[in-house]
Amino acid sequence: MGYVFLILPTLIVVPLSFNAGTELSFPPTSFSLAQYRTYFFESNWWEATVLSFWVGIATMMLSLVLGVPAAYALVRADFPGKKILTLFLLSPILVPVIVVALGVYLYFASIGIKGVALPIVLGHTLIAMPFVVITAMAGMQNVDRNLEVASQIMGAGRLLIFYKVTLPLLRPAIVAGALFSFLISFDEVVIAYFVGRAGFSTLPVKMFGSIQWEISPVIAAISTLLTLLSLGVCLLVAATAKDE
Amino acid sequence: MTMIRLEGVSKRYGAVVALDKSDLAVDKGEFVTLLGSSGSGKTTLLNVIAGMIAPTTGRVLVDGEDITSLPPNRRNLGMVFQNYALLPHMTIFENIAFPLRIRGVSNAEIRKRVMDVLDIIRLPQIAQRKPRELSGGQQQRVSLARCIVYNPSLILMDEPLGALDRRLREQMQVEIKKIQTESGITMLYVTHDQEEALSMSDRIVLMDNGKILQIGSPSDLYFRPKSLFAATFLGMSNILRGRFTTASGGGICLPGGEEIRLSSETPMTGEIGCAMVRPENVKLAGPDAQPNTNEVVGELVMSVMLGGITNHHVELADGTRLIAQEQTRIDRAPPLRGERIRLRWEASDTIGLPE
Ligand SMILES: Nc1ncnc2c1ncn2[C@@H]1O[C@H](COP(=O)(O)OP(=O)(O)OP(=O)(O)O)[C@@H](O)[C@H]1O
Ligand SMILES: [Mg+2]
Numbered sequence: 001m002g003y004v005f006l007i008l009p010t011l012i013v014v015p016l017s018f019n020a021g022t023e024l025s026f027p028p029t030s031f032s033l034a035q036y037r038t039y040f041f042e043s044n045w046w047e048a049t050v051l052s053f054w055v056g057i058a059t060m061m062l063s064l065v066l067g068v069p070a071a072y073a074l075v076r077a078d079f080p081g082k083k084i085l086t087l088f089l090l091s092p093i094l095v096p097v098i099v100v101a102l103g104v105y106l107y108f109a110s111i112g113i114k115g116v117a118l119p120i121v122l123g124h125t126l127i128a129m130p131f132v133v134i135t136a137m138a139g140m141q142n143v144d145r146n147l148e149v150a151s152q153i154m155g156a157g158r159l160l161i162f163y164k165v166t167l168p169l170l171r172p173a174i175v176a177g178a179l180f181s182f183l184i185s186f187d188e189v190v191i192a193y194f195v196g197r198a199g200f201s202t203l204p205v206k207m208f209g210s211i212q213w214e215i216s217p218v219i220a221a222i223s224t225l226l227t228l229l230s231l232g233v234c235l236l237v238a239a240t241a242k243d244e
Numbered sequence: 245m246t247m248i249r250l251e252g253v254s255k256r257y258g259a260v261v262a263l264d265k266s267d268l269a270v271d272k273g274e275f276v277t278l279l280g281s282s283g284s285g286k287t288t289l290l291n292v293i294a295g296m297i298a299p300t301t302g303r304v305l306v307d308g309e310d311i312t313s314l315p316p317n318r319r320n321l322g323m324v325f326q327n328y329a330l331l332p333h334m335t336i337f338e339n340i341a342f343p344l345r346i347r348g349v350s351n352a353e354i355r356k357r358v359m360d361v362l363d364i365i366r367l368p369q370i371a372q373r374k375p376r377e378l379s380g381g382q383q384q385r386v387s388l389a390r391c392i393v394y395n396p397s398l399i400l401m402d403e404p405l406g407a408l409d410r411r412l413r414e415q416m417q418v419e420i421k422k423i424q425t426e427s428g429i430t431m432l433y434v435t436h437d438q439e440e441a442l443s444m445s446d447r448i449v450l451m452d453n454g455k456i457l458q459i460g461s462p463s464d465l466y467f468r469p470k471s472l473f474a475a476t477f478l479g480m481s482n483i484l485r486g487r488f489t490t491a492s493g494g495g496i497c498l499p500g501g502e503e504i505r506l507s508s509e510t511p512m513t514g515e516i517g518c519a520m521v522r523p524e525n526v527k528l529a530g531p532d533a534q535p536n537t538n539e540v541v542g543e544l545v546m547s548v549m550l551g552g553i554t555n556h557h558v559e560l561a562d563g564t565r566l567i568a569q570e571q572t573r574i575d576r577a578p579p580l581r582g583e584r585i586r587l588r589w590e591a592s593d594t595i596g597l598p599e
Contacts, residue, residue: 150329152316153294154343154394164342168333 010227017220024217035221045206045218052186052203055117059124059185060178066125067132067181068174072166074133075140076148090130097190100127105194120202123191128181135180139173176237183233187226246308247272247430248293248398253302255288262288264455265301270398273428275421279441280451281477286434289451290400293432295319306397322391322399326406328383330375336362336386337371343394361389364423381412388420392427401433405440417444438478442466450474467522472597475520482526482566484519484540488512488596496596499562504538505591518597523569525593528556528579529586537591542566544583554578558585 017035019028039045074086092100104123143166151161167174189204196205203222210216248270255263263285270276278286291297293304295316303312311319330339340358349357362368365385375383384404391399404420405413421444424431435441441448442462450458450465450473458470469475472483484504486496494506496519504519521538529539542558545565549572556568556579568587579585 144327144329146325146327146329147331149296149316150323150325151331151342153296153319153321153323153400154390155317155320155346156342157317160346165331171333 010223013220013223013227016217017224019217019220021217024215024220035218038218039221039225043218045203045222048201048203048206051117051200055120055124055192055202056182056186058117058121059128060182062121062125063129063132063181064174064178067129067177068136068167068170070129071133071136071140072162075137076145089133092127093130097127097188101191101194104191108195117200119195120192121185123195124185124188125181127188127191128184131180131184132177135173135177136170139170142173143169172240175240179233179237183230186229245272246270247274247306248432249305250289250293251303251305253289253292253299253304255285255292255297256300261454263292263299264453266456268449268456268459270430270432272430275424275431275433275444275446276449277433277435277441277445277447278449278451279435279438279477281436283453284436284451285454286436286451287402288454290323290402290432290434293398294321294323294400320394320396322394322396324384324387324391324399324401324404326403328375328380328387330383330387330390332375335372335374336367336378339375339386340390340393343390347394357393361393364392364427365389365419380408381416384408384416385419388423392423392429398430398432401431403434403436405435413440420444442478450477452477467595469520469595469597472518472520472599475518475595475597480523480567480569482521482523484521484564484566485599486517486519488515488517494596498540500560502540504540504594506594506596507592508596512598516599518599520595520597521589521593523555523567526566526568526587526589528568528570529588537589538594539586539588540566541584541586544579544581544585546581547578556585558587 015028016024018031018033020030020032020034070089074082074089101123104119104126108119108122147165147169148161151165152158156164187204188202189208192202192205193208196202201209207219207222210219246269248268250266250268252265252267253263254261254265266289268276268289278289280286288297292299295311295314299312303310305311306319306321330336331342334342337358340361341354344354344357358371359368362371365388367382367385367389370378370382370386375386378386387404388399401420405416408416417440423429433441433444445462447459447461448465449456452473458465458474460468465474466478469478475481476483484496484498486498486504489495489497489503490513494508496504496506496517498504506519540560542560545557545559548555548557552572554570554572556570558566558568560566566587568585
């Protein structure tokens with residue numbers, strides 16, 4: 001019941017998005033797809049969406065490339081300071097996003113890279129990678145160490161084992177980590193706002209800006225689509241998890 | 245020809261001695277079993293050979309070549325695990341082909357060799373299945389096939405049948421032994437099941453507490469154990485404690501004064517020791533039996549009928565319990581509980597052992 005109460009404000013955008021007109025109004029007075037048409041065809045919203053998409057993809061790739069081998073090493077290898085390193089890698093989850101954003105902003109400002117996609121991707125990777133590490137570490141629980149030992153005795157080298165044995169077995173965890181890291185980046189506003197620049201906004205940043213100046217009803221349509229996307233991703237993760 | 249030789253191999257973890265200095269040689273085509281209770285160092289010894297554990301001291305030689313410092317993937321050995329360790333994301337065909345692909349064997353050759361070993365394990369129709377679609381016994385056969393296919397110098401098996409039920413385990417013992425004999429593979433097998441060790445092995449390596457206690461053929465270990473541990477670990481045994489004497493060519497004097505004659509001289513005259521005789525060699529002497537070599541008298545505690553055989557438990561005056569094993573006879577009334585029983589056995593079946 002409490003949960004329904006909490007998600008109600010999220011769902012309220014759904015009827016709003018089908019309202020015609022140029023202002024957000026509740027209750028909706030008509031039914032039309034006008035807001036969706038505006039979003040897809042008549043505005044620069046689509047540009048922001050494409051940017052967000054590519055930033056999301058890049059974040060996902062980078063998080064996977066760094067996070068999966070890190071998780072593998074953290075589970076398999078045995079070295080002093082392993083616990084501390086794990087904590088360190090996961091720490092961006094524990095720090096408020098605004099602090100991470102500020103740090104990323106100051107860092108890139110000081111080395112002179114500013115306002116291109118790269119800082120956003122790096123900032124997003126910082127907060128998305130811990131989720132990849134966590135899911136991959138959890139996934140490693142299902143990778144029987146004996147399989148790697150058996151492969152090694154059969155003659156396989158470490159790299160071959162990682163590609164042919166470990167990675168395929170980690171697939172569900174990697175898929176989940178990939179989808180979540182994409183979603184984290186796609187939805188993220190604070191870091192993108194700090195390190196982005198005018199005329200170079202991701203979708204959430206543009207929405208945020210738009211709410212501040214004029215409340216365009218297109219936002220309701222976009223919010224509805226974003227909710228659908230998140231829902232889709234969660235279902236996909238659940239489906240792949242059940243598959244294995 | 246010696247296939248594998250261990251020279252002074254040991255492994256310690258801090259203060260724990262997992263494996264004491266051990267020597268072992270296994271001949272080509274031989275089936276050797278490491279037998280010992282839990283924690284006796286069997287897996288440690290196997291893993292030192294496989295290269296998963298670096299020995300603290302000693303050398304491992306395969307075919308005369310020192311492999312002690314080679315990584316596991318360059319030793320050309322095979323290993324079968326208790327939980328099969330088949331790759332769940334690959335078909336059976338791909339599982340068996342995997343070691344061949346690593347070795348760069350051509351596709352046509354791979355096809356032929358995989359199908360050949362599937363024939364050997366008598367599962368030619370399962371090539372396209374996934375491991376989880378097979379029973380435990382089938383998975384273990386595939387796991388063996390995956391070793392045979394690349395012809396390793398030695399196959400190591402760590403309690404490969406431990407996860408199977410008794411019936412299947414017995415079938416698999418026969419099957420593995422048959423495959424091993426027919427293909428002439430050298431095998432080093434680990435088990436803590438003495439019957440498994442006795443029925444499959446050419447030789448048994450008896451281990452306890454990180455030490456190799458005795459190496460010998462199954463009948464050597466069973467009939468000529470060198471220690472009390474070996475005597476009691478393998479099969480049932482009757483132990484009589486006493487003091488060694490030299491009288492009448494090796495004997496032991498029981499506390500009650502009876503003298504038990506042994507199969508061989510004992511060098512430890514005057515010391516406390518044991519005489520061991522297997523239950524199947526102990527006879528219930530009827531009232532008219534001739535006086536025989538070794539004889540004790542006791543009271544029947546119980547008779548346990550186990551189908552074809554019956555075990556008679558007899559307690560001597562000093563509290564020692566002996567078991568006499570006989571074929572079950574229905575034409576003769578079994579002795580009654582509490583009845584005085586005379587037990588007899590040959591001196592040649594009696595082994596003297598240090599305490
Ligand atoms: N990594 C380790 N660190 C410390 N001690 C160990 C380690 N591995 C094994 N040991 C110890 O070495 C001894 C031998 O272990 P090992 O695994 O070889 O026994 P095992 O004969 O295979 O027993 P089981 O039948 O239970 O498999 C045991 O006492 C064990 O506790
Ligand atoms: Mg073991």
